[in-house]
Amino acid sequence: MTIRGKAFIAGIYEHPLREIPDRSNSQIHAEVAAGALADAGLSFSDVDAYFCDSSAGFGPLSMADYLGLRLTHVDSTETGGSSYVVHVGHAAEAIAAGKCQVALITLAGRPRSAAMAGRPGGGGATPDMVFEGLWGMSGAVTGYAMAATRHMHEFGTTSAQLAEVKVAASLHAQHNPNAFLQEPMTVEEVLESPMISSPLRRDDCCVVTDGGGALIVVSPEVARDLSRVSAKILGHGEAIKHADNGRLDLTYTGAVVSGPRAFEEAGVTQADIDYASIYDSFTITVIETLEDLGFCAKGEGGRFVLDGALVAPDGRLPFNTDGGGLCNNHPSNRGGITKVIEAVRQLRGEAHPAVQVPDCTIALAHGTGGSIGTRMGSSTLILGTEDA
Amino acid sequence: MSTTLPTPVPVSLPETEEFWAATAEGKLLLRRCDDCGIPIWYPRPFCPVCGSFRTSWSEASGRGTVYTFTVVHRSGIPGYREALPYVVAYVELAEGPRVMTNIVDCEPDDVVVGMPVRVVFHDTGQGSALYRFQPDPTATDDGS
Numbered sequence A: 001m002t003i004r005g006k007a008f009i010a011g012i013y014e015h016p017l018r019e020i021p022d023r024s025n026s027q028i029h030a031e032v033a034a035g036a037l038a039d040a041g042l043s044f045s046d047v048d049a050y051f052c053d054s055s056a057g058f059g060p061l062s063m064a065d066y067l068g069l070r071l072t073h074v075d076s077t078e079t080g081g082s083s084y085v086v087h088v089g090h091a092a093e094a095i096a097a098g099k100c101q102v103a104l105i106t107l108a109g110r111p112r113s114a115a116m117a118g119r120p121g122g123g124g125a126t127p128d129m130v131f132e133g134l135w136g137m138s139g140a141v142t143g144y145a146m147a148a149t150r151h152m153h154e155f156g157t158t159s160a161q162l163a164e165v166k167v168a169a170s171l172h173a174q175h176n177p178n179a180f181l182q183e184p185m186t187v188e189e190v191l192e193s194p195m196i197s198s199p200l201r202r203d204d205c206c207v208v209t210d211g212g213g214a215l216i217v218v219s220p221e222v223a224r225d226l227s228r229v230s231a232k233i234l235g236h237g238e239a240i241k242h243a244d245n246g247r248l249d250l251t252y253t254g255a256v257v258s259g260p261r262a263f264e265e266a267g268v269t270q271a272d273i274d275y276a277s278i279y280d281s282f283t284i285t286v287i288e289t290l291e292d293l294g295f296c297a298k299g300e301g302g303r304f305v306l307d308g309a310l311v312a313p314d315g316r317l318p319f320n321t322d323g324g325g326l327c328n329n330h331p332s333n334r335g336g337i338t339k340v341i342e343a344v345r346q347l348r349g350e351a352h353p354a355v356q357v358p359d360c361t362i363a364l365a366h367g368t369g370g371s372i373g374t375r376m377g378s379s380t381l382i383l384g385t386e387d388a
Numbered sequence B: 001m002s003t004t005l006p007t008p009v010p011v012s013l014p015e016t017e018e019f020w021a022a023t024a025e026g027k028l029l030l031r032r033c034d035d036c037g038i039p040i041w042y043p044r045p046f047c048p049v050c051g052s053f054r055t056s057w058s059e060a061s062g063r064g065t066v067y068t069f070t071v072v073h074r075s076g077i078p079g080y081r082e083a084l085p086y087v088v089a090y091v092e093l094a095e096g097p098r099v100m101t102n103i104v105d106c107e108p109d110d111v112v113v114g115m116p117v118r119v120v121f122h123d124t125g126q127g128s129a130l131y132r133f134q135p136d137p138t139a140t141d142d143g144s
């Protein structure tokens, strides 16, 4: 069985705020849910499936209660920032299997307002957290920095090449009035930003923002009856790449598995992709993911992004036209849902006119969760226009 | 030379009690699979390669090379934030596993990928020690 064409994304919503000190996570979940349902032209009473991560309370129980949902299907798969891309795939599977018709996916979090504290001493109760919690890993950047060091060592990738990714994102973010960072940057400016964890500098990192987003995934029958344009789900792949008994290789990501599965199910190739949302927690995340999804050979990512390759609308592979996690939004320290949202905007022709890809018919959205430096979730989603 | 790094006390789980007790005596233990022979990391009484629960401890050589590293310039972690800049690394042990750790006893800027290193132990005062690595002047050039 395949999910190709068996489900559609009918509603999207990105919370407009980037700092929300005065609301609970639950309220933000509710606000984005209402926003996405309104976008689709549906109401809470239409929802029969709910998908969330571990931020929503006691799995899906808390928000189902809060929102008064009557559900036939739930899923709280937790793979970090890639969760919501996984959720789209799982929603499509459930719809294809006849378990539900209207699936609501929400994300909310407030890391900017409630700064996360360091955890010396190992913190967690699982051995992986103990053995990795002792060495001063200062947030996610430390692990990604070690991946960047190794990628540079093996393939000659440079800091200037990493900076090109941030520059492209900033050129897009200048058109997004909600973006956290709206000023276009140059490679030189990125290279002058303070070193955080070598070789990654401040501007190699994504923004830290409050907020959230939501998606509505529906059956073909429901999509047909809605006046709003939907995005057709063509293919999906998911994978967990872990430390492999201590033999981890930091030069690639789980996209080497999730990507081919998604392309095969969708029946398209890299050359068919008009627009790509590539998870961009850090610039190195984009470089490795582009290679692993097959947009260039392994090790060539640094050279691939040169010459404005990622800049919309005319680059070879326009990416993250909302400004991405690097400039626009990384709500709850997780970028997966905004990746899907911008891909749907592109397919609807509703991205900002300055960055709208002409005749965008096939789009890819890729999520990365956990850490490239240890263990991670990868999820690849390929979407098309309604008649794709 | 960076400031002395902190020595946070590891949370000891039942299956890693012997590992941490050995560190206090200056020994780095590796769990090894009795069926397929592979060294297991992180330490656990289960082999993720062949699925066996027949595993036992053996002592590691304490030698390896730097697989990758980062010099941390910003950190909010108490103890570490007072020791900036410091080096977090994966060291590939001679036995195979790549182990997250710190590189110490050298300038952070002198650390390079492939550098030979050897283990040192920093006592926590609580019956355990942190295994960190320093440049190994005795290593031969054929190492990496």
Ligand SMILES: [Zn+2]
Residues within 6 Å of the ligand: B033, B034, B035, B036, B037, B038, B047, B048, B049, B050, B051, B052
């Ligand atoms: Zn074994």
